[in-house]
Amino acid sequence: MMAAEPLTREQIISAAEEALRRYGPAKTTVVDVAQSLGVSHGSVYRHFPTKAALRAAVVQQGLEQKARELRPIAEETGPAADRLHRWLLTLMTIKRRFALEDPELFGTYAMIDKDDAEVVHEHVEVLTSQITRILEDGVEAGEFRPSVLESGALAIWDATTRFHNPMHRHEWSDPGTTERFEGVWHLLLDGISAD
Amino acid sequence: MMAAEPLTREQIISAAEEALRRYGPAKTTVVDVAQSLGVSHGSVYRHFPTKAALRAAVVQQGLEQKARELRPIAEETGPAADRLHRWLLTLMTIKRRFALEDPELFGTYAMIDKDDAEVVHEHVEVLTSQITRILEDGVEAGEFRPSVLESGALAIWDATTRFHNPMHRHEWSDPGTTERFEGVWHLLLDGISAD
DNA sequence: TGACTGACAGATATTGACATCTGTCATTCC
DNA sequence: GGAATGACAGATGTCAATATCTGTCAGTCA
Numbered sequence: 310m311m312a313a314e315p316l317t318r319e320q321i322i323s324a325a326e327e328a329l330r331r332y333g334p335a336k337t338t339v340v341d342v343a344q345s346l347g348v349s350h351g352s353v354y355r356h357f358p359t360k361a362a363l364r365a366a367v368v369q370q371g372l373e374q375k376a377r378e379l380r381p382i383a384e385e386t387g388p389a390a391d392r393l394h395r396w397l398l399t400l401m402t403i404k405r406r407f408a409l410e411d412p413e414l415f416g417t418y419a420m421i422d423k424d425d426a427e428v429v430h431e432h433v434e435v436l437t438s439q440i441t442r443i444l445e446d447g448v449e450a451g452e453f454r455p456s457v458l459e460s461g462a463l464a465i466w467d468a469t470t471r472f473h474n475p476m477h478r479h480e481w482s483d484p485g486t487t488e489r490f491e492g493v494w495h496l497l498l499d500g501i502s503a504d
Numbered sequence: 505m506m507a508a509e510p511l512t513r514e515q516i517i518s519a520a521e522e523a524l525r526r527y528g529p530a531k532t533t534v535v536d537v538a539q540s541l542g543v544s545h546g547s548v549y550r551h552f553p554t555k556a557a558l559r560a561a562v563v564q565q566g567l568e569q570k571a572r573e574l575r576p577i578a579e580e581t582g583p584a585a586d587r588l589h590r591w592l593l594t595l596m597t598i599k600r601r602f603a604l605e606d607p608e609l610f611g612t613y614a615m616i617d618k619d620d621a622e623v624v625h626e627h628v629e630v631l632t633s634q635i636t637r638i639l640e641d642g643v644e645a646g647e648f649r650p651s652v653l654e655s656g657a658l659a660i661w662d663a664t665t666r667f668h669n670p671m672h673r674h675e676w677s678d679p680g681t682t683e684r685f686e687g688v689w690h691l692l693l694d695g696i697s698a699d
Numbered sequence: 700t701g702a703c704t705g706a707c708a709g710a711t712a713t714t715g716a717c718a719t720c721t722g723t724c725a726t727t728c729c
Numbered sequence: 730g731g732a733a734t735g736a737c738a739g740a741t742g743t744c745a746a747t748a749t750c751t752g753t754c755a756g757t758c759a
Contacts, residue, residue: 315702338750349704354752390697444696457696464687465696468663476671492659500695501639501652501660502585510732533720544734549722 316348318356318366326367326414333413334420339363361424368418368425372432375403376439383439389447393465394494396443400436401472401490408478419475437462468497511543513551513561521562521609528608529615534558556619563613563620567627570598571634578634584642588660589689591638595631596667596685603673614670632657663692 324345328337339360343350357363382396408415421429440462447453471477472490480486519540523532534555538545552558577591603610616624635657642648666672667685675681 339752340750350751351705351753352703355702358752360751393696447696451698453696454694454698457691460683460687461691461696463684464691467666467684468688468691470672471662471665471669477665488655489658489662492655493663496652496656496659496663496692496695498695498697499649500691500693500697501588501642501648501656502693502695503646503649504699534722535720545721546723546735547733550732553722555721 316346316352316356320346321353321356321363322366322370325363326370329364329367329417330411330414334364334417364417365425365428368421369428369431371414371418372428373435375407376432376435378403379436379439383442386446389443389450389452390498393440393443393447394498396439397465397469397472397494398490401469404473404475404478405481408475408481415475415478419478433466437466440465465497468493511541511547511551515541516548516551516558517561517565520558521565524559524562524612525606525609529559529612559612560620560623563616564623564626566609566613567623568630570602571627571630573598574631574634578637581641584638584645584647585693588635588638588642589693591634592660592664592667592689593685596664599668599670599673600676603670603676610670610673614673628661632661635660660692663688 321342325337325342328342328345331337332341339353340350342363343353346352353363357366379396379399382392382399385392407418441458444453444457444461448455448458469490471480472486472493516537520532520537523536523540526532527536534548535545537558538548541547548558552561574591574594577587577594580587602613636653639648639652639656643650643653664685666675667681667688
């Protein structure tokens with residue numbers, strides 16, 4: 310009918326995100342998304358091969374945004390231990406706030422499957438490389454043991470899973486969650502061994 | 505009709521466990537359980553107020569059994585670090601084997617909700633107290649920092665969640681899981697700080 | 700010609716009538 | 730009288746008919 314401006318991939322992702330936020334993953338259809346853009350759903354399929362691919366694109370964009378928020382902390386200068394502590398706390402805070410403020414959209418993130426596996430893997434790589442950056446600074450400054458560069462970033466990621474993995478979201482409202490995080494943080498920093 | 509031997513709570517739990525193992529949580533009914541015992545389902549309700557309570561009892565018994573398998577390691581004598589390492593590895597192995605060999609029954613454990621919250625909480629307490637036992641021995645022997653007794657056991661539990669929490673069972677088949685566990689273990693033992 | 704449409708087939712989800720299950724309790728049995 | 734039964738009401742689950750959605754593609758429009 311008309312084509313004043315051609316439909317873009319970004320517009321579709323935004324519209325899909327908004328729909329997911331409002332109706333949740335179970336209720337949003339690609340016809341809904343198309344309608345909110347004033348086009349037919351066929352046009353959406355010009356840009357995304359499947360509905361799952363569209364959903365993955367929404368998740369990817371969201372995760373990239375989260376990584377961008379964390380990045381400044383990783384790139385600061387100053388004591389590495391303090392930076393890492395704040396980086397982890399911020400990660401936790403971002404996820405918790407997201408879970409609370411946008412439960413439907415967060416639910417979309419939580420129900421990842423094989424289609425999103427690549428997206429999630431990428432996200433973990435980006436974030437662990439931010440951790441690695443802090444660890445490198447710490448090692449250089451003599452704050453951290455050099456051997457942590459081996460598998461330290463992923464180990465820190467794994468050890469704090471309970472506090473940032475969406476699967477654990479229902480435990481985040483338990484009182485004492487912050488204390489438990491601090492307990493893990495202490496262990497990560499100092500270990501259990503006597504020096 | 506007849507009452508040669510009175511029905512016991514334990515018999516019901518065993519029958520329910522067997523039914524859950526064979527049919528899974530979705531398909532087993534309390535009528536099934538009663539039938540396998542040759543009684544009417546009314547008799548089951550004499551011992552358990554609800555089906556959920558029966559399920560919780562099955563889970564509780566199973567968790568107690570798991571704790572019993574771990575206990576010898578916690579009560580050994582010898583280097584505490586090695587014991588803790590083997591204790592965690594054994595915990596991981598028990599859970600992984602259970603998930604593999606009895607997927608239906610394991611699924612029952614994985615779908616915990618508020619009814620089982622108390623049971624799970626108890627289980628965590630029992631296992632963290634085993635960890636505490638090892639930590640105490642380690643502190644006494646001068647192997648571990650005394651301060652780990654504060655929140656160390658729970659912190660170790662939390663930091664290894666990925667490797668023993670049923671929620672993460674789908675990640676256990678990833679290659680590299682053992683390496684990732686060892687990475688976390690290393691961090692827990694030594695921390696990231698230079699000494 | 701290239702962005703978009705809309706009718707279409709097959710897949711998926713919803714609905715509502717029906718069947719089974721849970722939990723209760725007055726009654727039976729020893 | 731203590732243990733078990735089985736008929737029952739309300740809750741939950743099942744299934745097949747029906748409606749909606751996904752993904753395709755021949756055709757329209759500028």
